[in-house]
Amino acid sequence: MSDSVNDDWIPRFNPHFRLQWEPAQDAYVLLYPEGMIKLNFSGGEILCRCDGEKSVGQVIAELRQKFPETENIEADIKEFFATAFQRRWLTHE
Numbered sequence: 001m002s003d004s005v006n007d008d009w010i011p012r013f014n015p016h017f018r019l020q021w022e023p024a025q026d027a028y029v030l031l032y033p034e035g036m037i038k039l040n041f042s043g044g045e046i047l048c049r050c051d052g053e054k055s056v057g058q059v060i061a062e063l064r065q066k067f068p069e070t071e072n073i074e075a076d077i078k079e080f081f082a083t084a085f086q087r088r089w090l091t092h093e
Contacts, residue, residue, distance in 0.1 A: 013090060016088075018031045050090060056092075064067060
């Protein structure tokens with residue numbers, strides 16, 4: 001599935017979803033009309049970089065630099081993006 005994610009894509013939030021830090025959850029959450037999705041630490045780190053200007057490749061580069069000790073970080077990030085696009089949390093150009 002992650003093979004279908006292109007490094008040049010610029011991810012944007014689907015207008016039905018909004019990313020927000022939720023102090024009560026001590027985590028980032030995705031809010032949508034029917035509810036809320038609590039994100040794990042990694043998901044929050046990825047999605048908070050989806051500003052509509054950075055490409056998938058740029059997000060990967062930032063996270064690789066921030067977490068150099070993490071093995072297979074690129075594959076994990078692409079897998080997360082693939083899931084986010086499939087669930088329509090994100091769209092891309």
